[in-house]
Amino acid sequence: MTRDVQAGIVNLLAQSIVFGKPAHEVVAAEAARRCLRRVFVTSTRSLALLGNGPLQKVVKAVGDRYAGQFTAIGAHSPDHDIVAAANAARQAGAEVVVAVGGGSVIDATKAILMCLWAGIDNVEAFRVAHSKFDQVSSAELGRERAFAVPTTFSAAEFTAVAATTNPETGQKMAYRHPDAAPQVVVLDPAATLNTPLRLLLTSGIRAVDHAAEAFCSPTANPMTEAYALSAVRLLSKALPAIKAAPEDLVHRQLAQFAMWQSILSSSTGVGTGAGASHAIGYALGASYGVPHGETSCISLAPTLRWNAEVNRARQDLLADAMGYPGRPTWQVVRNLVRRLETPVILSDVGIAASEISRLAERAFTYAPMRDNPRPIASPNDVAEILAYAT
Structure with missing residues (x-):
């Protein structure tokens, strides 16, 4: 590993x-x-x-x-x-x-x-x-x-x-x-009880994004790996449980521990522990007003899918931790997002496919793009990722 x-x-x-x-x-x-x-x-x-x-x-x-x-x-x-x-x-x-x-x-x-x-x-x-x-x-x-x-x-x-x-x-x-x-x-x-459920659950996917990109980062190490795998394991169980029983504080506390682990996984590496999903999220939020968590609901699965060409074996460990060994990790993440009934693709947040070129240009300017496991040479590569979000 x-x-x-x-x-x-x-x-x-x-x-x-x-x-x-x-x-x-x-x-x-x-x-x-x-x-x-x-x-x-x-x-x-x-x-x-x-x-x-x-x-x-x-x-x-x-x-x-x-x-x-x-x-x-x-x-x-x-x-x-x-x-x-x-x-x-x-x-x-x-x-x-x-x-x-x-x-x-x-x-x-x-x-x-x-x-x-x-x-x-x-x-x-x-x-x-x-x-x-x-x-x-x-x-x-x-x-x-x-x-x-x-x-x-x-x-x-x-x-x-x-x-x-x-x-x-x-x-x-x-x-x-x-x-x-x-x-x-x-x-x-x-x-967290007064937080709208959609906002709370999508912020949980943001935590999954922290952990997944940290785990796949070229600067990952045994400390980041341990935190990241534990985080996605807990979040993949806690978030659907919160949706099913919103008043249950036990799963909300477990999700809090998981998001703590997720950020530790991205802050105990040599680099930032973030990649294209975070960069796309910055552009979606700053330029289009998409809430933080919803950006990850849209950007993470496509980024994993595009990166799988260079790190499929490593991504498999994330899918295994989330309870779906042998499944493509991008599918596991997208299915989790769908189970939570939160935005999945760009049109779910009002962004048309015609905006992909402009969005790709914006996202390419953010620093996490430089740390993506599969090198991103131009906005055209970002547009390829975004095509998976339509």
């Missing part, structure tokens, strides 16, 4: 991962333990409208430590939402920003920290700062840090990268600093 291991260094993030306890109780206890008096919360409009959802429970639990909230973060972390939230957090004197939501909220919150540290208060300054933060030492940063209460299976809370979108250009950008990763992550399955 393994291949020659490349030399490399893995930098693990200093995080506390808490599970088995209600999220709001953990947030309140951690804020008190760290003597944080100004707790600012980020979330979405839909969660803000709930009467007693995870957002409301966190606000109530922190009591007089509550400093304010910004609950207008849009899908794909638009940069103007990030700057507006950072300005609100700065005005509130935030010491910790608690992200309650999915990948867009959590990525936005990481970028909010960077705005606070750098004194960024306008979109123009933010857009030119994307390369700045890698080189900033932790000693130079402000005091602000983040906690995360994830409500989906996107796994953004386990990375130090903030993927943001410039709505004017339809381009996705990456901002990163190791201290941007949430210091405390609470895996509370009850926090």
Whole structure:
């Protein structure tokens, strides 16, 4: 199963991962333990409208430590939402920003920290700062840090990268600093109960995408392999179980462990652990507004199918882990997506076949294309992949 291991260094993030306890109780206890008096919360409009959802429970639990909230973060972390939230957090004197939501909220919150540290208060300054933060030492940063209460299976809370979108250009950008990763992550399955089922299940396919591309990556090693195979094994069982019994917290917790493993599989390699499926997903999201999870529902199976020419034997190990030995892995993934009754092909999200050329051009510009197991020489290769998604 393994291949020659490349030399490399893995930098693990200093995080506390808490599970088995209600999220709001953990947030309140951690804020008190760290003597944080100004707790600012980020979330979405839909969660803000709930009467007693995870957002409301966190606000109530922190009591007089509550400093304010910004609950207008849009899908794909638009940069103007990030700057507006950072300005609100700065005005509130935030010491910790608690992200309650999915990948867009959590990525936005990481970028909010960077705005606070750098004194960024306008979109123009933010857009030119994307390369700045890698080189900033932790000693130079402000005091602000983040906690995360994830409500989906996107796994953004386990990375130090903030993927943001410039709505004017339809381009996705990456901002990163190791201290941007949430210091405390609470895996509370009850926090996912208010998430629309389609959104939750598709975010689970996003986790399958993380694991599958990491496993097939040229930089895979025994650590990435173990995490990836365990992740797809758990997700292939947990996601259909969640669909069948949406109130069952056991399978939601198993999916949370699986998405944790999936992101570990892509972050403990020498490279990024991502390939063409992720790059296509970036273009689908940033340029066409397709939700994160739905992009993977559409892009992963076609990418596996196109790559099978060079790594079919390796892909077979994924199919075996998912319970279908001998079946082409792309078929196993597509059948899982169909069982969840989520988007499968481009037309399911309103994208016509005539858009393939433009979409391929966009996707080709994203860095994960360079790490695809089967080399991609031009947008024409990307178009071949996308033809399998029609």
